[in-house]
Amino acid sequence: MASLDLFSDGFFSSDPALKTRVNSFALKRLTEDQVARGFQVSRQNSLVGVVGRTKLLQQLGEALEASPDFFGNEAPRPGNMVDYLLANSKDNKVSLEHLWKVCSEGLASIWPKQANGFLQGDVWMHSKLNDGKPGSDLVPFHKLTQWLVYSLIETLQVTIGLRVEGTEMLTSLAEYRNGGLLIDTGVLKLKDPAWLSQTVNVGTELVIEWRALTVVFIDKIADLLRKRLNLSVTDLPLTAVLEGGTWRAGRVIAKRLRADGSPPINIRSDGTVF
Numbered sequence: 463m464a465s466l467d468l469f470s471d472g473f474f475s476s477d478p479a480l481k482t483r484v485n486s487f488a489l490k491r492l493t494e495d496q497v498a499r500g501f502q503v504s505r506q507n508s509l510v511g512v513v514g515r516t517k518l519l520q521q522l523g524e525a526l527e528a529s530p531d532f533f534g535n536e537a538p539r540p541g542n543m544v545d546y547l548l549a550n551s552k553d554n555k556v557s558l559e560h561l562w563k564v565c566s567e568g569l570a571s572i573w574p575k576q577a578n579g580f581l582q583g584d585v586w587m588h589s590k591l592n593d594g595k596p597g598s599d600l601v602p603f604h605k606l607t608q609w610l611v612y613s614l615i616e617t618l619q620v621t622i623g624l625r626v627e628g629t630e631m632l633t634s635l636a637e638y639r640n641g642g643l644l645i646d647t648g649v650l651k652l653k654d655p656a657w658l659s660q661t662v663n664v665g666t667e668l669v670i671e672w673r674a675l676t677v678v679f680i681d682k683i684a685d686l687l688r689k690r691l692n693l694s695v696t697d698l699p700l701t702a703v704l705e706g707g708t709w710r711a712g713r714v715i716a717k718r719l720r721a722d723g724s725p726p727i728n729i730r731s732d733g734t735v736f
Contacts, residue, residue: 464500464501464502467500468500469482469484470482473488473496473500474488474489474519475488476488476491476537477537483537483539483541484539484540484541485523485526485537485538485539486522486523486524486526486527486533486537486538486539487523487537488523489519489520489522489523489526490520490523490524491520491523492516492519492520492523493516494512494513494516497512497515497516497519498512510731511731514574517574518572518573521571521572521573522540522569522572524571524572525568525569525570525571525572526538526539526540528571529567529568531546532546532564532568533568543564543568544618544622544624546560546564547560547561547564547618547624548622548624551624554623554624554625555624555625555626555627556618556624556625556626556627557626557627557628558611558626558627558628558629558631558632559628561611561614561615561618561626562611565607565610565611565614566583566604566607569607569610570583573735574735576665583604583607583735584602584603584604584605584606584607584735585600585601585602585603585604586600586601586603586664586665586670587599587600587601587665587670588601588667588670588671589667590667601670601673601674603636603673603674603677605635605636605637605673605735606735608632608633608635609635611632612632612635612701612704614626615629615701616701629699629701630695630700632700633677633681633700634676634677634680634681634684634700634703634704634708635680635704635709636673636674636676636677637673637676637709638712638725638727638729639708639709639712639713639716639725640676640680640704640708640709640712641672641673641675641676641712641725641727642712642715642716642725642726642727643708643711643712643715644675644676644679645672645726645727646712646715646716646719646726647715649679650672650675650679652668652727657727658726658727660728661728661729661730662727662728662729662730663729663730664729664730664731664735668727669727669729672727680700680703680704680708681700683703683707683708684698684700684703687703687707
């Protein structure tokens with residue numbers, strides 16, 4: 463609701479006459495204090511990762527200017543992606559490939575560099591996968607990019623009647639609510655329970671394994687639900703399983719088990735990836 467209020471009030475626009483047209487100029491000049499005030503952050507009302515989130519918004523402004531094919535030349539803005547998608551559509555349908563290209567390539571530069579100095583977004587390394595070939599140890603999740611794509615799919619359909627085809631290629635979201643559900647219900651168990659009393663970095667192999675298993679098992683849960691309810695993939699898409707099912711259930715069960723509703727594994731994160 464705070465995000466919507468900020469948008470409506472022109473927080474992301476540099477033009478007072480067009481408050482709801484987000485542009486790169488306004489995004490690039492945002493400050494941490496402005497973001498904190500906008501989200502009513504205080505000692506009593508904390509928000510994780512204000513610094514990281516502000517940096518993401520600033521880098522979003524820079525990314526918009528760096529990709530004019532997607533976001534336009536004059537006053538680059540996110541909304542111009544619609545023109546790109548329409549130009550690549552036929553009969554009010556556009557391939558997921560084009561939407562994914564906008565979000566993964568057009569916005570790639572907003573993500574922070576990892577400890578190894580590479581700008582690779584939500585992609586991590588696991589030593590057990592290394593077979594000597596370059597890239598064999600990489601595990602891609604792109605959780606926030608996929609979350610954005612899922613949101614845009616519905617928005618495009620509802621607002622301008624543009625249908626995105628090929629959505630079955632997207633995965634579930636490898637995040638702590640879906641993954642927390644699997645641990646809290648006993649589907650997954652830690653080999654070493656001592657991890658439950660520690661705070662771990664998002665790039666540790668424990669978290670990478672947890673997230674990878676989350677992707678696999680949410681798919682299995684979706685298949686079981688469809689069989690039980692006698693529904694097709696079209697009738698019960700993965701988005702519905704996530705939003706109305708596993709994510710919500712993970713949140714509710716976490717609150718029942720822990721007063722602060724935290725995930726079963728404490729993750730050290732700045733809000734820019736996980």
